[in-house]
Amino acid sequence: MTDHSSPAPLSEASFFILLSLASGPKHGYAVLKDAEVLSEGRITLSVSTLYTSLGRLQEQGLIERLDVEDEEPAPGLPRKVYRLSRQGRAALEAEAWRLGRLLAAYNRRLGAEST
Amino acid sequence: MSERAPSFAQMLVRLFALALRFYPTSVRREYGAEMQAVFRMKVMDGAQQGAWKLFGLVWREMCDLPPAVVSAHVQANGGRMDAYFPFTSDRTPWGVSLLSLLPFFIGGTLRLILSYQPGWTPREQSLFYLLFLLLGTLVLLAGCALGSAKKFPRWAYPYPFYLAFSLSTLVGYAVFVFQLYFNSRNSFLFFLVVILVVLLLPGLRSFYSHIRQDWTLLSYGLYGFALYLLSTVDFDETPRLTLLVLLPSLISLLAALAHLRIRSAPVRISVLLVGTYVALFFWLLPIFQGMVSVWLGIVIGSFMLLGYGMLLTAILLAPILVSNAIHFWRTRQAAR
Numbered sequence: 001m002t003d004h005s006s007p008a009p010l011s012e013a014s015f016f017i018l019l020s021l022a023s024g025p026k027h028g029y030a031v032l033k034d035a036e037v038l039s040e041g042r043i044t045l046s047v048s049t050l051y052t053s054l055g056r057l058q059e060q061g062l063i064e065r066l067d068v069e070d071e072e073p074a075p076g077l078p079r080k081v082y083r084l085s086r087q088g089r090a091a092l093e094a095e096a097w098r099l100g101r102l103l104a105a106y107n108r109r110l111g112a113e114s115t
Numbered sequence: 116m117s118e119r120a121p122s123f124a125q126m127l128v129r130l131f132a133l134a135l136r137f138y139p140t141s142v143r144r145e146y147g148a149e150m151q152a153v154f155r156m157k158v159m160d161g162a163q164q165g166a167w168k169l170f171g172l173v174w175r176e177m178c179d180l181p182p183a184v185v186s187a188h189v190q191a192n193g194g195r196m197d198a199y200f201p202f203t204s205d206r207t208p209w210g211v212s213l214l215s216l217l218p219f220f221i222g223g224t225l226r227l228i229l230s231y232q233p234g235w236t237p238r239e240q241s242l243f244y245l246l247f248l249l250l251g252t253l254v255l256l257a258g259c260a261l262g263s264a265k266k267f268p269r270w271a272y273p274y275p276f277y278l279a280f281s282l283s284t285l286v287g288y289a290v291f292v293f294q295l296y297f298n299s300r301n302s303f304l305f306f307l308v309v310i311l312v313v314l315l316l317p318g319l320r321s322f323y324s325h326i327r328q329d330w331t332l333l334s335y336g337l338y339g340f341a342l343y344l345l346s347t348v349d350f351d352e353t354p355r356l357t358l359l360v361l362l363p364s365l366i367s368l369l370a371a372l373a374h375l376r377i378r379s380a381p382v383r384i385s386v387l388l389v390g391t392y393v394a395l396f397f398w399l400l401p402i403f404q405g406m407v408s409v410w411l412g413i414v415i416g417s418f419m420l421l422g423y424g425m426l427l428t429a430i431l432l433a434p435i436l437v438s439n440a441i442h443f444w445r446t447r448q449a450a451r
Contacts, residue, residue, distance in 0.1 A: 047131075049179045
């Protein structure tokens with residue numbers, strides 16, 4: 001059973017970065033674009049925010065930084081990629097569970113009123 | 116895309132590479148090249164979508180870079196802000212805080228109120244006004260003496276800077292009232308240097324020695340500039356006394372009060388900056404309103420707000436930047 005006792009809620013930027021990496025390793029630019037698509041254009045990360053978040057997530061052990069395996073990566077693309085760690089996946093699941101609980105609480109109290 | 120676009124995009128990438136120098140060396144080594152590559156791709160992408168998109172991404176980067184750089188420095192210091200910008204977490208009691216701001220209220224807000232009263236108007240060579248300036252200066256001098264007797268606690272730091280302004284205004288006004296042939300234009304700098312030299316005397320040096328332990332003390336001292344500036348008024352723009360005349364001075368005093376009550380160094384400094392900008396907005400409002408069109412008022416007003424704001428920001432942040440530079444220099448010396 002998954003342990004949902006996450007120590008602290010994830011920031012929105014961290015959540016979308018982890019969610020983006022859940023489908024496989026990506027380089028910084030791909031994470032940036034994917035976060036924008038996943039948030040339906042609501043989250044547009046700046047490069048400085050992206051790398052502040054990536055550095056922090058890496059330090060917390062939620063993601064790993066790897067060298068690109070291809071011998072010839074596309075020109076201009078960074079030679080490093082980021083991968084979701086097992087701990088990162090657990091944190092993402094815990095956050096989704098927490099958000100789900102919040103939504104359920106909202107629906108119990110106000111969902112019926114608004115319909 | 117026009118031919119100019121790629122060179123403009125390249126210039127943005129170069130500027131971003133320069134901005135990365137503000138990051139700690141460890142972060143630059145680890146992520147610098149990658150950040151540049153991602154920024155380059157973002158700019159190329161943005162340039163293809165038009166100037167507005169490009170402006171949006173540059174604006175976002177400009178807004179996000181300063182907090183990211185500060186966060187990176189704190190992170191590089193193991194999360195300890197005080198290791199980099201030494202500060203103490205003292206808090207001035209309410210009574211002392213309010214009393215310490217009373218001379219600035221007398222010399223600033225009350226002076227403004229009086230200067231609109233018949234017989235007190237500065238333009239009419241008022242002797243009452245001159246006497247009031249003298250009284251305000253004496254109150255500040257007394258505050259300064261009390262502060263030095265108490266070995267310069269936080270509340271006393273703006274006194275020397277404000278006193279230099281007060282002495283300079285007093286001399287300038289005396290020259291005007293008595294029609295003296297004396298050039299008092301640079302008297303502020305003269306008084307400031309004299310006061311700062313006097314503070315080097317034995318028994319008064321705690322003014323300087325405390326700053327080494329807490330750089331926010333000097334920032335609060337330099338806030339005396341903002342307190343003074345925001346308690347001045349252009350009688351041509353505002354010929355009648357309204358709340359708007361007093362608001363900048365009152366807001367700057369409120370920010371000073373918040374500074375004395377807050378323990379965290381970043382919040383202490385932030386409250387001074389926010390107070391300065393909000394007070395500046397109201398200080399400049401009569402000038403925006405006096406323009407021939409709304410748009411011209413907004414453009415010139417914003418320009419003046421940025422100009423004054425950036426100058427005061429540079430003054431208030433100068434101690435932290437100097438502390439930063441010393442830290443950087445010492446680290447490099449140690450590395451050699």
